Amino acid sequence: MTTDHAPQGYEAILTALRREIAAGQIAIGEAIPSEAELCARFRTSRGPVRQALGRLRDEGLISSGRGRRSVVLETVPVQPFDVALSFTQWCREMGVRPGQRTQRMMRRPAQRAEADALELADGEPVVSLLRLRLADDVPIMLERLTYPLEVGQHVLTFDPDSGSIFERLLGSGVDIHHATRSLDAVAADAEDARLLDVAPGAPLLRMQRRAFTMDGRPIEWSDDRYLPGHARFASTTVRGAVNSLSLLRGL
Amino acid sequence: MTTDHAPQGYEAILTALRREIAAGQIAIGEAIPSEAELCARFRTSRGPVRQALGRLRDEGLISSGRGRRSVVLETVPVQPFDVALSFTQWCREMGVRPGQRTQRMMRRPAQRAEADALELADGEPVVSLLRLRLADDVPIMLERLTYPLEVGQHVLTFDPDSGSIFERLLGSGVDIHHATRSLDAVAADAEDARLLDVAPGAPLLRMQRRAFTMDGRPIEWSDDRYLPGHARFASTTVRGAVNSLSLLRGL
DNA sequence: TAGTGGTCTAGACCACAGA
């Protein structure tokens, strides 16, 4: 669902700068052009220029401050929303071939944790999947997905081994607007161990996710368990910018 | 290092709205005042109002879009920079009593991984600490901190059981400007197991962090291992907003 | 002191959602 038209307005400035930084045309530690120079180059006023620079700052790509030139930081790449939610998109971005082996797909009554997460009554029907995800044919992650029936019907009529459920849902008009994620570590249970080919009790990195529509209805609940060493999560925090990763107390 | 003066300009709008949302004066799912209303209320133009709203959007507190009113989301709290970097600050925010039991503090030559992370030559002197961190006297996290000597000297002349190293460094004029963090899961080694009181091999949530000055010099390298169940990391991602948590390939 | 980025003003046009 990524539009690949040449961006206009402040997004043109944003992608141009992002590209130049990524390509190393502006080295780490070097100053980017001043706002005045960017205004001239893109024939625009300061508004759009500052909008683009603000985004780069929030992403941790540059550092700026009163009186100083803005400077390129050593940085962790920031991923767009789609990549953040879709294993398939993530693989593409990483240059590996995404794969999946669906273990189970079923319609059944919601268990308590699922009902809570999806804001359903206990026992209401949900669609649940258990899929092993592969990168270049190597098992990397085990995902347990749960959808309310209304959403899950689009999944039931879909071959889950054929590609991205996320893209399928978007194509079906399901509007995923925002998501919350929680990261912790768990010991592999028997099923995890068998499918990911590790010893029972081995440490796994778990990401639990809830996805919502614009009006706040939960439409997906997932429990993804990653093999450490094959995947990790990263973030950059800059003083004065937004910091979207929080440390919370236990469940 | 948090200034507590009454904020001015767009920050006044920001904190006012944040407070109202936090206090539940605007319930989840409800619309916040329109931009025009906020302009009138704060006697300002759209610029500052939009600056405040943009921040709230990036933080995942509200959702907005063309033609629609902006709406309060169910949300994960966003933590300021200090809280994100300081266990002591985090505990205060969470309403628990921070504690620490320093196991080791020493000056020694850098090991290879440390030298890499701090951009030092192999064997250059560093200051390293091993501290068990407690919340309400319960062990929660084991931290291994490493500083280049130049920074570490401020730590050596400090009683590490007396409080926050982060605050000590800020007070010594060490300017921590940005940080990168990486999250994965590891099995507890013998030392971890003994200090955190778990079985060897038990899963731990690991956060590795590098902190930098404004000009990009690394000034801290840390490896924090959290007991799962006592702490987890969370993030909210909103379509169109910045997403500062990235999934990366293995190390 | 000259130039920078941070903030603000007071307008404007547009795409879109909801009544």
Added chain:
DNA sequence: CTGTGGTCTAGACCACTAG
């Protein structure tokens, strides 16, 4: 259709940094 938020313009003043 009206009002909303998204974007843009062309100015302005300020605090600050670097030369």
